[in-house]
Amino acid sequence: MRHLRADSALLSDESLLAGLGVGDPEAGTAFVRRYQRRVYGLALKLVGDPGAAEDIAQESLVRAWRHSQAFDARKGSVATWVLAITRNLAIDALRTRRSVPTDPEELIELGPDPRFQGPEDAAVATDDAGRLRAVVSRLPIEQRRALVMAAFYGRTAQEVSEAEGIPLGTAKTRIRAAMLKLRAELVGESSTWR
Amino acid sequence: MAVISCVRLRELAPELALGILPGPERSDAIDHLDACPGCRALVDELAQTADAVLSLAPEVDPPLGFESRVVERVGARRRRSPWYRVAAVAAVAAAAAGITAVAEGAVGSSAPVVRAALPAHSVPVSVARFTPGPGQAEGEIFVHSGNPAWVFMTVDASSGRVPPGSWVVCYLTFGDGHTERVGSFQLYDGRGSWGVALPGGTGGVRDAVIDTDSGQHLASASF
Numbered sequence: 001m002r003h004l005r006a007d008s009a010l011l012s013d014e015s016l017l018a019g020l021g022v023g024d025p026e027a028g029t030a031f032v033r034r035y036q037r038r039v040y041g042l043a044l045k046l047v048g049d050p051g052a053a054e055d056i057a058q059e060s061l062v063r064a065w066r067h068s069q070a071f072d073a074r075k076g077s078v079a080t081w082v083l084a085i086t087r088n089l090a091i092d093a094l095r096t097r098r099s100v101p102t103d104p105e106e107l108i109e110l111g112p113d114p115r116f117q118g119p120e121d122a123a124v125a126t127d128d129a130g131r132l133r134a135v136v137s138r139l140p141i142e143q144r145r146a147l148v149m150a151a152f153y154g155r156t157a158q159e160v161s162e163a164e165g166i167p168l169g170t171a172k173t174r175i176r177a178a179m180l181k182l183r184a185e186l187v188g189e190s191s192t193w194r
Numbered sequence: 195m196a197v198i199s200c201v202r203l204r205e206l207a208p209e210l211a212l213g214i215l216p217g218p219e220r221s222d223a224i225d226h227l228d229a230c231p232g233c234r235a236l237v238d239e240l241a242q243t244a245d246a247v248l249s250l251a252p253e254v255d256p257p258l259g260f261e262s263r264v265v266e267r268v269g270a271r272r273r274r275s276p277w278y279r280v281a282a283v284a285a286v287a288a289a290a291a292g293i294t295a296v297a298e299g300a301v302g303s304s305a306p307v308v309r310a311a312l313p314a315h316s317v318p319v320s321v322a323r324f325t326p327g328p329g330q331a332e333g334e335i336f337v338h339s340g341n342p343a344w345v346f347m348t349v350d351a352s353s354g355r356v357p358p359g360s361w362v363v364c365y366l367t368f369g370d371g372h373t374e375r376v377g378s379f380q381l382y383d384g385r386g387s388w389g390v391a392l393p394g395g396t397g398g399v400r401d402a403v404i405d406t407d408s409g410q411h412l413a414s415a416s417f
Contacts, residue, residue: 025265032264041254054257061264067382070359080245085380087248088361088407092377092390129249136250151247154375156214172209179208183243 013078020068028065035061038079039086046090046152056093060086077128091154128186135185139178146174147182198222203233210409211240217365217373217403224411228328241408324404324413330355331362331412336389337399343392345376345399351412352384361407362386369397378407 011019011027016034019027039060044053064071064082071081136144142164149155149163161171198206206223209215215223227234320337324347331351338344349362360381367373379388392399404412 028268029261029265032261036256036260036264037253038249038251040256040260042248042251044254045251050257054260057256058260058264058267062267063380065264065268067359067380070357070380070382072357072359076242076245079249080242083248083251084245084361084407088378095375095377128246132246133250136247147247150209150212150214151244152251154212154214156216157209158216172205175212175214176205176208179212179240179243182247183240186243186246187239 014073017068017071017078020065031065032061035064035079035082039082042083042086043090046087047093052093056086056089059089087152087154094153131185132182135182136178139181143174143178143181146171147178150175196222198226200226200230200233203227203230204236207233207237207240211237212244213363213375213407213409215409217367220405220409221403221411224328224405224409227409237409320399320417322402322415322417324349324402324415326413327411328355329406329410329412331404333413335402335415337402337417339398341394343394343398344389345392345402346387346389347402347404348385348387349381349404349412350385351381354384356381356384356406356410356412358382358384360410362388362404362412363407364388365403365405366392366399367401367403369400 011030013034016027016031020031036057040053040057043056043060044050047053047056060082063085071078136147139147145164146160149160150157155163157171157175158168160166160175161168164171166174203223203226206215206219210220210223227237320339322335322337324331324333324335326332329351330353331349333347333349335345335347345364345366347364351360351362352358358381361378362381363378364376365373366376376392377388377390379386399417401417402415404414406412
C-alpha cells in the first residue's frame with residue numbers, strides 16, 4: 001500500500017485526482033486541503049455571505065471529488081477545473097437569490113499583487129496566476145471592470161453596458177480587449193490569432 | 195440562422211468562451227465552430243483563459259471543520275439509496291421560494307414521480323422530448339408553469355460527441371419573448387438530470403436549449 005499520507009503534499013494535482021478516481025480516501029483529504037482556500041476564497045468573493053460560500057465551496061469539492069474522472073487535461077489545469085465548478089455554482093446561487101453585486105472592484109481585488117512592490121517586480125511572477133495578475137493590473141480600469149463582471153459573475157455584454165452606462169458595442173469591445181490580452185499572455189505570441 | 199465568417203466568429207469568440215453570448219449569436223457561432231477547427235481552437239484557448247482568471251480571487255481559510263464536513267458529505271453520498279432521486283424530483287415539484295437547484299448523476303424514470311408529486315388541482319406539467327443537436331443529446335424536459343414554476347430535465351449525451359463530464363448550460367425562452375440562462379449542471383458518464391425553480395410572471399416556457407459550457411449545442415425542445 002502506498003504511504004500516501006506522508007507523500008500527499010508532493011503529489012501533482014493530476015496524481016491526487018487519479019487517487020480520487022480510485023477511491024483513495026487519503027488522496028481525497030489531501031485534495032480538499034490543497035484546494036479549500038482557493039475554492040472558499042472564490043465562493044466568498046462572489047456571494048459575499050460566509051454561510052452560502054461554505055455551502056458552495058463544499059458542493060464544489062464534493063463534485064470534483066466524486067467526479068474526478070470528468071477532468072479533461074486538454075482543457076486546463078485541475079485548479080481551473082475546480083474553480084470553474086465553484087464559479088458556476090456561485091452564479092446559479094446568485095441568480096436564484098436575485099443578488100446583484102454592486103461594484104466588481106469592491107468585490108474582486110485584481111490590482112497588483114501585494115507581494116510585489118512595482119511593475120519591475122511583476123517580472124518575477126513566473127507562474128500563470130502571477131503573469132495574469134500583472135496583465136490584469138495593466139488593463140485600463142474600464143476593461144478590468146468589464147472582465148470581472150463577465151468572467152466572475154457571468155454578466156452578458158448587454159448587462160455590462162447597462163451597469164456601466166455605456167453602449168453595447170463599447171461593452172463588447174472592452175470584454176474582447178481584456179480577454180485577448182490575457183489570452184496572449186497565457187498562450188504566447190506564437191498564436192496566429194490576434 | 196445566419197452563416198458567419200471566421201472574422202465575425204473572432205469578434206464573438208471571447209463572449210462565447212465566457213458563456214455570455216446571447217442565444218441567436220451563440221447558435222450562429224456554434225454552427226461555425228462545428229465546421230472550423232481553427233476557430234474552435236481559438237474558443238478553447240479563450241475558455242481556458244476565462245477559467246484561469248478565476249485563480250486571481252484571493253485565497254481565504256474556510257471555517258473550522260470545513261475539511262471534515264466535505265469528507266463526511268462524500269461518504270454520505272456514497273451511501274445514498276436510489277430513492278433519493280425520487281425525493282429530489284419531488285422536492286423540485288414542491289419548490290418554494292429560495293430553492294436553488296437539484297442535480298443528480300444519472301437519468302431516471304422521473305415522469306411518473308413528477309405527476310405523483312403534484313396536487314390534483316395544480317397546473318399540469320408540460321413534457322417535451324429534446325431534439326438532438328450536433329452534440330447528439332437526448333432526453334426530456336418537464337415544465338410546471340404554476341406557482342412556484344419549475345423546470346426539470348433528463349439528459350443523455352453518452353453518444354460520445356461530448357466529454358462525459360461536460361457542463362450543460364440551460365437557456366429558456368419564455369412566453370414574454372426573453373431568453374435567459376437559468377442554470378448549469380454537470381454530466382456524469384454522459385448523463386444527468388437537473389431541475390430549478392423559475393421566475394414567475396414570464397408567461398411560461400416556450401423553448402429550451404441546452405449547450406455545453408464550451409459552446410457545443412446539445413439539444414433543444416419547444417412547447
